[in-house]
Amino acid sequence: MNVRIKWLRNQLMSLNLDGMIVSNPINVKYLTGLSEEGILIIAPKENIFVTDGRYIESVNRNLTLDDEIVAYETKNLNKYDYEAIFMLSENVGFEENYVTYEQYKKYLQTYQVNLVETEGLIENQRIVKDEDEIETIRKACEITDKAYEYIIRNIKKGMTEKEVAFEIEKFMILNGADTKAFDLIVAFGENTSMPHAVPTDRVVQKGDIIQFDIGCKVNGYCSDFSRVVFVEEMKEEYKTVYDFVLGEQKRLEAALKDGANIKTVIKDRETEYRLKNYAIMHAFGHGVGLNIHEAPILRSTIDCTLKENSVIAVEPGVYLPGKYGIRIEDTYRVTKTGCQNLTTSDKDYTIIKLS
Amino acid sequence: MNVRIKWLRNQLMSLNLDGMIVSNPINVKYLTGLSEEGILIIAPKENIFVTDGRYIESVNRNLTLDDEIVAYETKNLNKYDYEAIFMLSENVGFEENYVTYEQYKKYLQTYQVNLVETEGLIENQRIVKDEDEIETIRKACEITDKAYEYIIRNIKKGMTEKEVAFEIEKFMILNGADTKAFDLIVAFGENTSMPHAVPTDRVVQKGDIIQFDIGCKVNGYCSDFSRVVFVEEMKEEYKTVYDFVLGEQKRLEAALKDGANIKTVIKDRETEYRLKNYAIMHAFGHGVGLNIHEAPILRSTIDCTLKENSVIAVEPGVYLPGKYGIRIEDTYRVTKTGCQNLTTSDKDYTIIKLS
Numbered sequence: 146m147n148v149r150i151k152w153l154r155n156q157l158m159s160l161n162l163d164g165m166i167v168s169n170p171i172n173v174k175y176l177t178g179l180s181e182e183g184i185l186i187i188a189p190k191e192n193i194f195v196t197d198g199r200y201i202e203s204v205n206r207n208l209t210l211d212d213e214i215v216a217y218e219t220k221n222l223n224k225y226d227y228e229a230i231f232m233l234s235e236n237v238g239f240e241e242n243y244v245t246y247e248q249y250k251k252y253l254q255t256y257q258v259n260l261v262e263t264e265g266l267i268e269n270q271r272i273v274k275d276e277d278e279i280e281t282i283r284k285a286c287e288i289t290d291k292a293y294e295y296i297i298r299n300i301k302k303g304m305t306e307k308e309v310a311f312e313i314e315k316f317m318i319l320n321g322a323d324t325k326a327f328d329l330i331v332a333f334g335e336n337t338s339m340p341h342a343v344p345t346d347r348v349v350q351k352g353d354i355i356q357f358d359i360g361c362k363v364n365g366y367c368s369d370f371s372r373v374v375f376v377e378e379m380k381e382e383y384k385t386v387y388d389f390v391l392g393e394q395k396r397l398e399a400a401l402k403d404g405a406n407i408k409t410v411i412k413d414r415e416t417e418y419r420l421k422n423y424a425i426m427h428a429f430g431h432g433v434g435l436n437i438h439e440a441p442i443l444r445s446t447i448d449c450t451l452k453e454n455s456v457i458a459v460e461p462g463v464y465l466p467g468k469y470g471i472r473i474e475d476t477y478r479v480t481k482t483g484c485q486n487l488t489t490s491d492k493d494y495t496i497i498k499l500s
Numbered sequence: 501m502n503v504r505i506k507w508l509r510n511q512l513m514s515l516n517l518d519g520m521i522v523s524n525p526i527n528v529k530y531l532t533g534l535s536e537e538g539i540l541i542i543a544p545k546e547n548i549f550v551t552d553g554r555y556i557e558s559v560n561r562n563l564t565l566d567d568e569i570v571a572y573e574t575k576n577l578n579k580y581d582y583e584a585i586f587m588l589s590e591n592v593g594f595e596e597n598y599v600t601y602e603q604y605k606k607y608l609q610t611y612q613v614n615l616v617e618t619e620g621l622i623e624n625q626r627i628v629k630d631e632d633e634i635e636t637i638r639k640a641c642e643i644t645d646k647a648y649e650y651i652i653r654n655i656k657k658g659m660t661e662k663e664v665a666f667e668i669e670k671f672m673i674l675n676g677a678d679t680k681a682f683d684l685i686v687a688f689g690e691n692t693s694m695p696h697a698v699p700t701d702r703v704v705q706k707g708d709i710i711q712f713d714i715g716c717k718v719n720g721y722c723s724d725f726s727r728v729v730f731v732e733e734m735k736e737e738y739k740t741v742y743d744f745v746l747g748e749q750k751r752l753e754a755a756l757k758d759g760a761n762i763k764t765v766i767k768d769r770e771t772e773y774r775l776k777n778y779a780i781m782h783a784f785g786h787g788v789g790l791n792i793h794e795a796p797i798l799r800s801t802i803d804c805t806l807k808e809n810s811v812i813a814v815e816p817g818v819y820l821p822g823k824y825g826i827r828i829e830d831t832y833r834v835t836k837t838g839c840q841n842l843t844t845s846d847k848d849y850t851i852i853k854l855s
Contacts, residue, residue: 198782202693202822203697246597246617311673319663341554
């Protein structure tokens with residue numbers, strides 16, 4: 146049986162659960178490698194993947210003997226087959242943070258068991274990455290760095306936010322990414338004051354700040370990366386904010402290491418923001434893996450200890466409503482001594498020329 | 501107050517509900533036009549949009565006075581503010597098909613009311629489109645037609661499925677689409693036998709079938725469209741399957757009109773498939789709107805009456821495992837007499853030359 150399912154079975158046993166229904170496709174991918182739609186059922190006697198006619202051929206191509214997973218098509222299972230899966234079982238885990246209330250009620254009816262909340266069991270295991278996962282994320286980060294290096298040399302007069310975002314996506318895909326990791330953010334000028342700006346038809350202008358927040362996926366694993374650059378010139382007023390944000394990122398890099406308490410680290414940064422009178426508009430960062438945002442979230446409400454080989458994005462930002470914003474973000478591997486960069490692009494003041 | 505929220509308030513009154521918590525972002529967009537993350541609360545005294553610091557500026561830019569929606573930041577609402585929202589209320593609707601079990605429990609705690617399932621209330625209203633919605637979908641369909649016309653003239657020797665998919669996406673975005681409507685399917689040769697093939701590095705070859713399943717979004721509204729073309733030559737055996745699929749689509753077009761019962765229409769097509777010994781691998785179609793797949797699903801289990809000005813994609817397909825598949829799909833407006841094409845590309849046998 147594959148090691149991750151073996152791990153899960155051990156966990157279930159120690160939680161006195163007779164099995165688990167894994168519905169979240171990201172957790173299914175983590176446990177099985179499968180990207181096809183379906184539900185993974187860890188049952189007392191076997192591991193079952195229930196999918197439909199659209200996916201069954203592809204599922205059977207992708208499963209190996211070592212997985213010890215039997216794939217069934219939904220249409221070939223009747224009421225009694227479903228009831229037999231957990232026959233004589235009492236308590237079965239489910240993902241209360243993914244399953245809708247409607248699905249929950251259907252599961253109760255279908256499997257005739259007591260459904261027990263698993264409180265992020267698989268998500269918590271996903272926080273610490275193995276070497277293969279880190280190497281995959283590193284690849285996604287390398288492609289992202291290259292896309293950034295490429296785009297800041299190739300923004301032409303008259304280009305819109307949308308066009309620039311598209312050129313970045315194209316570069317990433319033609320250079321080995323499966324897909325973008327999220328809707329890329331490219332914001333010019335006043336649009337940078339919104340942390341989650343959506344690219345528009347706004348044309349680039351001399352004097353603009355450009356905010357990039359970009360990332361891609363390689364074999365399902367994400368990168369996350371933000372930089373700002375200045376078009377043709379850099380106004381003096383930007384420097385104070387830029388230096389503050391970069392300083393904050395450096396302090397976070399040093400503090401976020403194996404054994405650090407997230408709450409303590411972030412509370413210190415929040416104090417610094419308050420002293421400067423800057424609003425805190427979003428978390429200071431988050432885990433990165435099969436999800437672009439995953440545990441641990443870097444907020445002062447998260448009282449948890451950071452662990453070696455977690456992968457996190459650290460992204461302090463300052464936003465002045467109606468004026469501009471500056472955010473700097475890198476993806477890191479957490480080590481015993483601090484954060485090790487997986488994205489590595491330069492962070493000096495960068496003034497670009499329009500070609 | 502905007503007409504859609506007014507409609508919802510009337511519905512809630514007739515269902516004896518004192519309000520509703522709208523959590524599904526697609527339904528929020530439908531009711532308010534907002535694309536920002538947040539929850540819409542239809543409360544006895546007012547309409548409230550609760551969002552966070554990342555979105556508040558953009559939300560306030562996009563709301564008009566006519567909307568009569570007050571936007572709050574999460575961090576500015578405390579326990580008592582939340583409890584005051586439904587003060588003296590008893591029954592409040594929620595979206596049981598969207599809200600997770602965990603959120604459901606949190607809502608109970610936060611709002612201190614009885615939560616009542618609304619059984620697709622808003623989704624069902626979304627089935628019939630108004631003229632603006634149909635015009636927006638028509639735009640998405642026109643861009644999709646053009647992207648198809650473009651790509652079949654521009655596939656070059658050595659191109660991979662991934663590269664072709666990317667060229668289509670690029671064309672769509674540079675020609676007015678916000679984004680692709682779903683992960684585009686481009687499958688060559690044997691990969692066409694899987695209805696939901698994911699583009700790979702497989703290179704195009706003489707004799708291949710190419711399956712396209714593509715669509716884009718304009719202002720959130722989707723198009724959905726599939727064609728197959730043949731590379732350099734068309735093997736005789738493909739004609740039987742192609743003619744069958746196209747014939748099925750024509751029969752569906754004629755039968756799917758205002759007042760038609762979906763179950764009856766689809767049962768007829770299933771009989772035809774069984775007579776020919778073809779497996780039925782997916783639904784014969786689905787509604788298209790703010791979601792790429794929405795009600796009504798065209799399945800023989802759906803006992804419901806089709807209505808004028810619904811927009812549906814009709815997509816019969818035949819798949820021969822390990823060999824090939826053929827699917828033809830268009831997006832239509834349902835009329836009193838049948839289906840009116842919104843996508844309009846040619847459906848004759850199409851043999852392309854590699855450039």
